[in-house]
């Protein structure tokens with residue numbers, strides 16, 4: 693990647709702002725000032741500004757608590773999207789959700805501009821498990837647990853991969869579901885063929901990373917480098 697593009701992305705500057713920073717001698721590559729904006733740099737180069745490394749900020753990874761009524765898309769003409777909730781902070785980033793939640797669902801949505809990373813965590817072969825807290829309109833049963841374990845066949849004939857269903861002891865309307873794939877309306881359709889409706893669906897974790905309990909609906913924070921690493925490890929990237 694060209695140095696001016698790298699600096700623009702890392703520091704959220706326009707290309708011309710990045711170029712003038714480089715020309716003023718504000719950017720160092722591998723320990724030396726570099727004033728050439730068209731220098732090619734790679735992951736192996738150490739790029740610093742004011743003594744701070746820029747390598748960690750090459751991509752953005754955010755944990756968003758999606759509220760109800762917001763759509764999981766980058767942009768939409770009529771509806772508020774998950775990216776709308778953060779974009780004033782990242783005006784020059786092409787953020788998108790790595791995986792979708794229905795408009796009525798709430799919880800953890802991962803936003804990033806790292807396409808390769810998103811592809812890896814969503815790829816069917818190594819799909820990172822996702823955990824949901826679900827409220828049903830009828831009590832869950834042991835038969836449902838077994839059907840989830842075996843793999844539920846949807847109304848259109850597709851058989852889902854085995855999934856885990858845990859019934860909350862003091863209230864069988866409340867269940868935890870772990871999915872290993874992402875099919876449109878999957879949980880609602882799985883319960884639908886078993887005769888139960890979903891009142892509420894909330895994603896609590898993506899792989900080993902749990903939605904921060906300190907976040908309110910609509911709030912977000914950056915994933916820590918450790919959390920990004922845990923997600924990479926959970927799909928053996």
Ligand code: URA
Nearest residue numbers: 794797877878879880
């Ligand atoms: N399954 C659904 O039915 N909806 C979601 O939002 C996520 C999983």
